[in-house]
Amino acid sequence: MTYLKTGAVAFAAALLMSGSAFAQTRALSYNADFDPTPLAAFQALIADFEAENPDIKVTLNNFDHEGYKTAIRNFLTADSPDLANWYAGNRMAPFVTSGQFQDVSDVWTDNGLGEQLASAKASMTIDGKQWGVPYTYYQWGIYYNKDAYKAAGVEVPTTWDGFIENCAKFQAAGIDCLTTGSKALWPIAGIFDYLNMRTNGYEFHMDLTAGKVAWTDDKVKATFAEWAKVVPFTTENHAAIDWQDAAALLVQGKAANYVMGNFAVATFKEGGMTNDNLGFMVFPEITAGIPRAEEAPTDTIHIPAGAKNVDDAKKFLAFVARADVQTKLNAALGQLPTNKGATVDAADPFISAGFESLSSAYALAQFFDRDAPAEMAKAGMEGFQEFMVKPDRLDAILERLEKARGQIYK
Amino acid sequence: MSSYWKRNQLRIAPWLFLAPGAIMFMVYVIIPVFQSLSLSFYDWDGLGVKTYIGTANYVELMDDDAFYTSLKNNVIWLLLYLLAVPAGLFIAIFLNQTVRGIRIYKSLFFFPFVISQVVVGLMFSWFYAPNFGLFYKLIELVTGNGVAILADERYVTYGIIAAGLWPQIAYVMILYITGLNNIAPDQVEAARLDGAKGLKMLWYVILPQLRPATFIALVVTVIGALRSFDLVSIMTDGGPYGSSRVLSFYMYEKALSEYGFRMGYGAAIAVVLFAIMMVFISGFIWKMWRDETER
Numbered sequence: 001m002t003y004l005k006t007g008a009v010a011f012a013a014a015l016l017m018s019g020s021a022f023a024q025t026r027a028l029s030y031n032a033d034f035d036p037t038p039l040a041a042f043q044a045l046i047a048d049f050e051a052e053n054p055d056i057k058v059t060l061n062n063f064d065h066e067g068y069k070t071a072i073r074n075f076l077t078a079d080s081p082d083l084a085n086w087y088a089g090n091r092m093a094p095f096v097t098s099g100q101f102q103d104v105s106d107v108w109t110d111n112g113l114g115e116q117l118a119s120a121k122a123s124m125t126i127d128g129k130q131w132g133v134p135y136t137y138y139q140w141g142i143y144y145n146k147d148a149y150k151a152a153g154v155e156v157p158t159t160w161d162g163f164i165e166n167c168a169k170f171q172a173a174g175i176d177c178l179t180t181g182s183k184a185l186w187p188i189a190g191i192f193d194y195l196n197m198r199t200n201g202y203e204f205h206m207d208l209t210a211g212k213v214a215w216t217d218d219k220v221k222a223t224f225a226e227w228a229k230v231v232p233f234t235t236e237n238h239a240a241i242d243w244q245d246a247a248a249l250l251v252q253g254k255a256a257n258y259v260m261g262n263f264a265v266a267t268f269k270e271g272g273m274t275n276d277n278l279g280f281m282v283f284p285e286i287t288a289g290i291p292r293a294e295e296a297p298t299d300t301i302h303i304p305a306g307a308k309n310v311d312d313a314k315k316f317l318a319f320v321a322r323a324d325v326q327t328k329l330n331a332a333l334g335q336l337p338t339n340k341g342a343t344v345d346a347a348d349p350f351i352s353a354g355f356e357s358l359s360s361a362y363a364l365a366q367f368f369d370r371d372a373p374a375e376m377a378k379a380g381m382e383g384f385q386e387f388m389v390k391p392d393r394l395d396a397i398l399e400r401l402e403k404a405r406g407q408i409y410k
Numbered sequence: 411m412s413s414y415w416k417r418n419q420l421r422i423a424p425w426l427f428l429a430p431g432a433i434m435f436m437v438y439v440i441i442p443v444f445q446s447l448s449l450s451f452y453d454w455d456g457l458g459v460k461t462y463i464g465t466a467n468y469v470e471l472m473d474d475d476a477f478y479t480s481l482k483n484n485v486i487w488l489l490l491y492l493l494a495v496p497a498g499l500f501i502a503i504f505l506n507q508t509v510r511g512i513r514i515y516k517s518l519f520f521f522p523f524v525i526s527q528v529v530v531g532l533m534f535s536w537f538y539a540p541n542f543g544l545f546y547k548l549i550e551l552v553t554g555n556g557v558a559i560l561a562d563e564r565y566v567t568y569g570i571i572a573a574g575l576w577p578q579i580a581y582v583m584i585l586y587i588t589g590l591n592n593i594a595p596d597q598v599e600a601a602r603l604d605g606a607k608g609l610k611m612l613w614y615v616i617l618p619q620l621r622p623a624t625f626i627a628l629v630v631t632v633i634g635a636l637r638s639f640d641l642v643s644i645m646t647d648g649g650p651y652g653s654s655r656v657l658s659f660y661m662y663e664k665a666l667s668e669y670g671f672r673m674g675y676g677a678a679i680a681v682v683l684f685a686i687m688m689v690f691i692s693g694f695i696w697k698m699w700r701d702e703t704e705r
Contacts (some may be wrong), residue, residue: 239650
């Protein structure tokens with residue numbers, strides 16, 4: 001005799017129980033744009049998060065890196081995920097002002113991120129509130145060839161004036177004091193950012209890139225005046241070479257200093273430099289007393305306004321901000337953790353120097369082509385290149401940039 | 411129905427044969443031209459809302475330094491690219507000998523056209539490169555001071571045009587070689603009997619017979635000069651601070667590149683380029699129409 005009735009009741013009970021089990025697993029959708037290495041690192045991070053929170057399942061939707069920059073404008077309005085990658089500073093401002101990112105200041109205060117991520121806080125803050133959590137950045141600074149320094153008989157400078165004095169000695173030894181490859185335009189924007197931040201301060205630089213200050217302002221002219229001091233000692237035909245060609249000059253000892261990001265270390269080492277002859281220094285002080293801000297393009301995670309599972313998304317943000325999580329993640333990424341309580345590979349002098357430099361920085365700029373809107377960035381960088389080739393055209397260049405500012409920031 | 415067809419077959423059949431090609435042409439060329447035209451009156455970033463702004467894009471264009479630089483560069487391209495036509499002609503005449511292995515030489519001379527423009531651009535940018543480029547070293551040898559062509563705003567456009575002429579001369583050369591193969595030998599004989607030699611023979615007997623080849627060479631060269639994008643993009647990305655920009659590249663920068671997304675403004679630049687091209691295209695079509703109707 002088949003136990004039909006009991007069987008049916010048991011089956012129904014099993015269904016009900018499994019139904020309620022599904023209801024307890026909550027889902028988080030995360031849109032990202034990782035290249036293969038960061039993708040693997042993040043999949044490991046998500047696995048750790050799910051291990052700690054067995055009732056949450058995170059689904060990662062990975063986009064192509066360049067395509068993501070256009071896709072994000074779509075998915076923030078229609079069908080938002082619970083978490084999304086983006087960048088800090090003025091680059092996130094359009095989404096903040098249009099209300100498409102959520103205010104996550106509570107995540108910052110509840111987890112003490114204000115101290116642990118102190119140097120990155122300013123670049124995540126708009127209107128006194130925080131709008132996302134940074135998980136990695138890399139440093140910019142001056143990489144120098146120690147052998148070139150020895151050949152010219154100079155010491156590592158501590159101030160800008162010392163740097164310029166050294167330049168004259170380098171020129172006497174037939175070495176370019178500063179090298180750069182401006183064919184792709186962006187490398188020289190790094191030089192401008194540092195000169196502006198050291199001459200006029202972080203807040204002024206942020207105002208300039210946000211379009212609140214005129215390009216014909218005296219302070220901007222002061223920055224260019226400092227730049228004019230080093231232009232005669234810069235590699236002559238920089239407008240025809242890429243940054244990799246300029247790196248070759250540094251490797252060969254034909255140039256002494258290079259304002260670059262830490263990703264260039266791999267290129268220098270491939271060219272034959274070692275930890276013995278490759279040095280790193282923070283950009284020297286120009287105006288005494290200005291707190292030291294650094295250039296550190298930061299990658300961040302945000303919660304879109306249309307997210308469905310906000311509570312768990314905030315848990316994920318708090319998880320990503322933790323020191324131990326960041327240590328593991330950034331070891332895989334080869335970059336720096338934003339949490340100053342995290343640790344870095346002490347054997348790598350550049351990572352260690354960068355970590356120290358950024359963790360103790362006053363504030364972090366995001367690089368000219370992220371802080372300024374795309375069109376202004378292009379006009380600005382072309383202006384910088386023209387200035388470097390023809391410094392006497394400064395006034396005409398600044399007028400043109402000012403005209404562009406009037407049209408772009410509306 | 412079938413009797414209608416039988417009666418009008420001769421009239422309708424040509425249109426039916428033309429229909430597939432004409433429809434493709436309409437959909438992919440003609441209609442987009444009008445769409446671009448209408449787009450130039452809007453302000454659009456490609457994703458958001460389209461706002462109608464009338465002729466504001468054109469007004470801004472009139473005031474734009476980069477636009478005038480591009481225009482000037484396009485004129486320089488047009489004038490200098492035409493050098494490909496006589497150069498191709500002379501090489502074709504030079505190669506028109508019955509020497510053993512002349513076909514190999516013809517193929518070698520044609521080779522530059524077969525290479526992708528991107529590769530040509532790369533090779534020439536290495537040729538001009540400071541410190542290790544052959545051309546740079548040559549100038550350094552002769553004058554003692556190297557000149558990096560692609561970094562100097564005065565020479566950059568000429569440097570790029572030189573790179574572009576290399577494949578273009580090869581193309582024109584092939585057109586003329588074909589044309590020279592079709593020259594009527596009896597006319598040449600008759601002229602020789604009348605005492606024509608050298609340049610006189612070339613001008614009065616050979617060139618008139620090469621008119622169709624010259625016409626095609628001119629069309630292709632003019633359109634190529636106005637369309638040049640690959641070389642500018644590869645060799646200088648617009649040149650030292652925008653001084654080697656041409657209209658097609660400027661349009662791409664404004665509408666489609668990472669620093670652009672101003673579709674309306676890019677469309678306005680495209681419309682200007684189209685207007686310039688229409689001058690030449692109308693000229694060519696008028697000449698072809700005239701030739702056809704006279705026949």
